[in-house]
Amino acid sequence: MRVILPLAVLVVALFAASLLIGPAAIGLRASLHALVTGEGEAVVLVMREIRLPRALLGLMVGAALGLSGAAMQGYLRNPLAEPGLIGVSPAASLGAVVAMQTGLVAMFAPALPLAALLGAGLSVALLFVLAGPGGGALALILAGVALSALAGALTSLVLSLSPNPFAMMEIVFWLMGSLADRSMLHVWLAAPVMALGVGLLWRTGRGLDALTLGEDAAASLGIPLARLRAQVVLGVAALVGAATAVAGAVGFVGLVVPHLLRPLVGGRPSALLPVSALGGAAVVLAADIATRVIAPDRDLKLGVLTAIVGAPFFFRLIWQMRRGAE
Amino acid sequence: MLAILFGLMTGTSVLAAPQRVVSVNLCTDQLAMLLADPGQLLSVSYLAADPRASVMVEAAAGRVLNRGGAEEVFLMRPDLVLAGTYTARASVDLLRRLGVAVVELPPANRLADVPAHLRAVGAALGQQARAEALVAEFNAGLEAVRVPQVPSVTAAFYHPNGYTTGAGTLADDILSVTGFINAGATAGVTGGGILPLERLVMVAPELIVTSAPYPGASRSEDILRHPALEVLRAKAAARRMSDADWICGIPHILRAVAGMAAAHKALTP
Numbered sequence: 348m349r350v351i352l353p354l355a356v357l358v359v360a361l362f363a364a365s366l367l368i369g370p371a372a373i374g375l376r377a378s379l380h381a382l383v384t385g386e387g388e389a390v391v392l393v394m395r396e397i398r399l400p401r402a403l404l405g406l407m408v409g410a411a412l413g414l415s416g417a418a419m420q421g422y423l424r425n426p427l428a429e430p431g432l433i434g435v436s437p438a439a440s441l442g443a444v445v446a447m448q449t450g451l452v453a454m455f456a457p458a459l460p461l462a463a464l465l466g467a468g469l470s471v472a473l474l475f476v477l478a479g480p481g482g483g484a485l486a487l488i489l490a491g492v493a494l495s496a497l498a499g500a501l502t503s504l505v506l507s508l509s510p511n512p513f514a515m516m517e518i519v520f521w522l523m524g525s526l527a528d529r530s531m532l533h534v535w536l537a538a539p540v541m542a543l544g545v546g547l548l549w550r551t552g553r554g555l556d557a558l559t560l561g562e563d564a565a566a567s568l569g570i571p572l573a574r575l576r577a578q579v580v581l582g583v584a585a586l587v588g589a590a591t592a593v594a595g596a597v598g599f600v601g602l603v604v605p606h607l608l609r610p611l612v613g614g615r616p617s618a619l620l621p622v623s624a625l626g627g628a629a630v631v632l633a634a635d636i637a638t639r640v641i642a643p644d645r646d647l648k649l650g651v652l653t654a655i656v657g658a659p660f661f662f663r664l665i666w667q668m669r670r671g672a673e
Numbered sequence: 674m675l676a677i678l679f680g681l682m683t684g685t686s687v688l689a690a691p692q693r694v695v696s697v698n699l700c701t702d703q704l705a706m707l708l709a710d711p712g713q714l715l716s717v718s719y720l721a722a723d724p725r726a727s728v729m730v731e732a733a734a735g736r737v738l739n740r741g742g743a744e745e746v747f748l749m750r751p752d753l754v755l756a757g758t759y760t761a762r763a764s765v766d767l768l769r770r771l772g773v774a775v776v777e778l779p780p781a782n783r784l785a786d787v788p789a790h791l792r793a794v795g796a797a798l799g800q801q802a803r804a805e806a807l808v809a810e811f812n813a814g815l816e817a818v819r820v821p822q823v824p825s826v827t828a829a830f831y832h833p834n835g836y837t838t839g840a841g842t843l844a845d846d847i848l849s850v851t852g853f854i855n856a857g858a859t860a861g862v863t864g865g866g867i868l869p870l871e872r873l874v875m876v877a878p879e880l881i882v883t884s885a886p887y888p889g890a891s892r893s894e895d896i897l898r899h900p901a902l903e904v905l906r907a908k909a910a911a912r913r914m915s916d917a918d919w920i921c922g923i924p925h926i927l928r929a930v931a932g933m934a935a936a937h938k939a940l941t942p
Contacts, residue, residue, distance in 0.1 A: 369869070369871050370869040370871055370872050371869070371871040371872050371874070371875045373875075388877075389874050389875050389877055390875075392874050392901050392904055392905070393871040393874050393875065393901070396899070396900050396901035396904070397870055397871045397874070397899075397901050398871070447890040447891075447892065448889065448890055450890065452890065453890060509889045509890070509891070510887070510888045510889040511887045511888060511889035511890065511891040511894075512887055513833050513834070513887065513891040513893035513894060514889060514890070514891045514893075516834070516893060517891060517892055517893060520892065527835075527869075528835060528869075528870050528895070528896045528899060530899050530900050530901070531900065532900070643869065644866060644867050644868075644869065645867065646834070646835075646867055
């Protein structure tokens with residue numbers, strides 16, 4: 348509770364900032380007035396159709412990535428597990444790109460998050476088989492690197508073969524992520540799939556706590572391990588799939604956020620889940636605001652900023668692991 | 674003057690007309706097809722045969738198509754290569770080192786570049802008389818379609834990824850001779866650049882010109898179906914432009930000018 352309240356306040360503040368900052372210079376009062384009352388044609392359009400969906404998606408995508416990072420790290424008992432780094436987000440991108448290029452999305456819009464969910468789900472399942480609980484960090488990282496290289500290459504291949512000249516330029520989006528020019532349509536597309544993922548992961552807390560004692564101990568405490576695994580796989584796939592389908596693969600959020608917050612909740616995986624969701628939302632909202640402040644006319648990608656902030660954490664983790672091994 | 678300049682630059686005599694000409698740039702392709710004698714132009718770029726980019730697909734149909742690679746072009750044994758200044762530098766440098774004469778043409782940034790480019794390619798091909806005839810025809814055609822009023826109606830180009838064409842471009846010049854104010858240029862975009870959707874919404878232009886969608890799917894084109902843009906379009910006039918008419922500074926650009934002049938007429942009482 349001590350952690351949740353300040354984080355919630357931070358998220359609300361960042362959400363408001365995301366609504367108020369943009370390339371069109373609109374005054375504070377004018378924008379809030381237009382958002383609430385719907386008066387003033389152009390300003391209402393900007394606030395309700397452009398900035399509101401962007402802020403909502405920042406909140407949703409960030410929470411989804413933070414939560415799935417915390418769940419994966421809890422289940423694998425490995426602080427390196429991160430959807431973007433070990434191939435889950437790239438696999439979700441691949442699913443989304445295939446669904447778009449085959450024309451499936453044009454016929455049935457929800458095919459976009461569902462195909463991304465399928466890609467993410469397959470990759471998580473594969474990772475858990477290759478490096479499941481008990482498997483070391485090395486197995487996880489090797490499997491993850493291979494998976495993300497493969498998924499990234501296949502995504503580039505599919506886009507390169509597209510007859511559409513713009514598809515090629517989108518490789519950057521699918522590998523780095525962006526929230527520019529999304530609409531409420533994307534919010535409605537992602538929301539139900541994300542709700543499913545949250546529902547699944549929310550109930551894994553007790554199981555993840557028990558798992559910190561080891562698999563045998565957890566089993567003797569009456570934790571159904573097979574069911575826990577299925578919940579984590581599906582929950583992560585739904586969250587990462589929906590987030591990637593609308594915002595591309597945003598890396599490092601699921602790594603940095605749980606890592607930063609873990610000491611504050613005493614290392615308990617169940618307490619880390621809601622806190623990481625809030626932390627993830629704060630990081631993505633802040634990164635998205637930064638893209639608009641630093642280079643408003645350049646469409647700077649979200650993943651660029653999260654990687655610049657996140658990579659040093661990764662170095663630190665590796666450094667700590669090395670010192671621990673010696 | 675320009676003809677002499679090009680003659681000096683390439684070292685070819687303007688008197689001895691080249692007989693095996695290869696063009697590797699869409700715009701020089703089309704200029705050369707307009708100006709060359711039958712049999713003089715050996716090969717054009719593959720883009721000249723693409724109806725989305727070229728207005729002279731029929732003329733390109735019977736010719737050898739190239740992709741502009743130095744090896745490929747050199748093996749055609751050309752006595753003159755026509756290239757754009759933005760053609761792959763490495764290929765052009767390599768051809769020059771192999772002793773092939775290369776004439777480079779910059780992209781057209783204004784309608785006034787069209788006569789200059791016709792004359793330059795005409796001189797390179799030894800077809801000065803034909804070039805002069807086309808220049809006279811073009812100038813007369815432009816005078817006939819231009820809108821003499823002071824620009825008053827705002828128009829914006831809006832393309833996939835929020836790309837717009839601002840000041841200092843051919844498209845901007847077309848707007849200025851057809852009575853439009855370019856909202857992209859007003860918003861501070863020079864050349865081509867991104868205009869964030871919310872800035873476009875705040876400008877609320879009276880005419881929005883978008884490009885026709887390409888086959889296959891892309892999320893870059895999603896922005897053209899954004900709800901905010903739909904609202905804007907419902908209030909403004911909308912035109913879908915044929916990209917091929919707008920790309921090159923060739924006489925066919927008058928089609929784009931005529932289209933915009935008609936749009937201006939429809940918008941002003």
